[in-house]
């Protein structure tokens with residue numbers, strides 16, 4: 001009986017060790033991935049069916065932003081950002097109901113009720129938080145581009161806090177927009193834009209909601225991924241406690257069954 005009992009205890013401890021080691025590794029790497037599948041907006045007006053995907057990979061202190069897009073108006077620069085609400089409310093991509101003035105377009109101002117405000121630009125220097133820039137990616141003659149930028153996460157969080165009052169990028173509550181049609185595109189006068197910027201530059205042509213990916217995969221897809229707090233040491237310890245108590249229960253159960261025997 002002693003031999004079997006100690007086997008149960010040992011396997012319980014081993015199980016706990018494996019699980020703790022797994023959590024420890026996840027915690028140390030601090031890797032998180034967020035993605036957004038971009039779908040076309042205003043394609044009737046632009047004649048373009050823009051699609052693509054955006055990815056935000058946090059690896060330790062680094063954030064890598066990638067955007068692969070195609071079906072864009074070719075040979076021109078396209079503004080791209082994540083948009084969101086300052087109060088952290090979840091942003092969404094506008095649908096046709098967003099066209100309040102019924103001019104057949106969802107202009108930048110009409111997106112605000114759904115997606116909030118322009119937050120972080122994806123150009124050569126996102127940390128600058130400068131929205132006007134001539135370093136946004138340029139679509140090639142096929143209407144495609146690939147954008148990739150790695151930056152210090154802390155720097156972006158600090159810049160974000162300066163502008164929006166919180167260092168929480170809250171990526172899973174934001175949307176990605178790609179903007180821009182050729183300058184010569186005729187748009188109705190009702191197409192609104194920011195300040196004096198022509199509506200052709202800011203017209204949204206693709207949108208995607210950002211979703212957190214990495215832990216959802218680790219934890220079996222459909223289930224809600226655990227919050228980052230799950231990786232905190234005291235939670236790991238309490239999980240350790242749960243494993244130990246399961247091991248104890250198994251041990252007691254075994255003891256009882258032997259007594260019956």
Ligand SMILES: [Cu+2]
Pocket residue numbers: 079080081082083118177178179
């Ligand atoms: Cu934008």
